Amino acid sequence: MTEDSSTPRGVLTGYRVLDCSIAMAGPFAAQRLGDLGADVIKVEPTTGEWQRHAAAGGARGNQINVSFLSLNRNKRSFAVDLKAPHGRELLYGLVSESDVFLQNYRPGVAQRLGVDYESLRTINPALVYVSISGYGEDGPYRDRPGQDLLLQALSGAMLSAGAAGTPPQAAGQYIVDAVTASTAFEAVLAALLHRERTGEGQRVTVNMLDVITTLQMQEISVYTMGGVPQERSEQPHAHVYIRSPYGTFATTDGFLALAMPHLPTLGDLIGEPSFAEMDGETDGWDRRDEIHAKVADKLRTRSTSAWFDLLSAAGIWVAPVYSYEELVNDAQVAHNGTMVEYDHPTEGRVRTPGFPYRFSRTPARIARGAPLAGEHTREILEDLGVPSERVSALLDEGVIASASAPS
Structure with missing residues (x-):
């Protein structure tokens, strides 16, 4: 996939995003920014993000597992050891030239790595810094695992459907992760709009518990204001607050x-x-x-x-x-262009859901598929002005990693 000067520029062309997130919510949010034209640099360990190596639903790719492939298109990979002082220095250089920093580290990790908001704002005061957590930056649940099913259970959503006496039923998708990704994506856009007007960067926090709670705006209000409890009846209704059938x-x-x-x-x-x-x-x-x-x-x-x-x-x-x-074979899905296809250098023909927004002048597009770990490390550092011999030395030291896509 090569750049074509005749292709319309994305609405976020010219913005740079540093994606230090893992798993689903953060990478999905960053992918959407990349779909809109932002230069998204996926910052991952020299061995690659862990999700590259874990099968999704039993589906494995050639070199990239399906989950990673689906959540990391339109990104360049910068593989670096942030625990190494030289690695942090390289990241700081990128921070100085970036617009957005996105992370979903466990509580305390960002501070230990020196990539917390207070540290990075001294380098770039205009930075939009987005932190995603399971339950919040502090509080009694701060250290609990922010896993989708656990958040579904805690949110009350599972008891809004099904039959009395049967086990609560989880959603058939990672609904909390997905909605958190959309929320973080919206938060980035709002913070960038504020910065365009004022020049101010800021810290933005998104937590999964608040996201799944506010998603149930109507249902929870029926309880808090209407006083109607969640009472599942004997038949398996799809929603406790909607009449039969x-x-x-x-x-x-x-x-x-x-x-x-x-x-x-x-x-x-x-x-x-x-x-x-x-x-x-x-x-x-x-x-x-x-x-x-x-x-x-x-x-x-x-x-x-x-x-x-x-x-x-x-x-x-x-x-x-x-x-x-x-x-995926439905006529309306085909008409909408919901599914997109492209060729990947290691995984072959990829067919996956595309981008849900439509812009008449600045459409989303796929410029590249999910990168190999460190595929763009050398390119990114050369863009930053790091001399080629310095890049080679860092590779020899193991501070960074580089990979080449097969031709």
């Missing part, structure tokens, strides 16, 4: 999602006469389990497509439950 139902060949239909209309279509005199806003709550069970009994008699065609034609909110195979 609301959830997924088995058909003869799959599953169908059904959301808050007009009960008399639904009853007429599925052959359930008891719904004719029901009112959704009263019976939908008071007879929630009864309604769910009757709908489930009727919908299991026909195929997903048959029910979808019938119900959607009547204006009822309904959708098939897709597998990933069905999703």
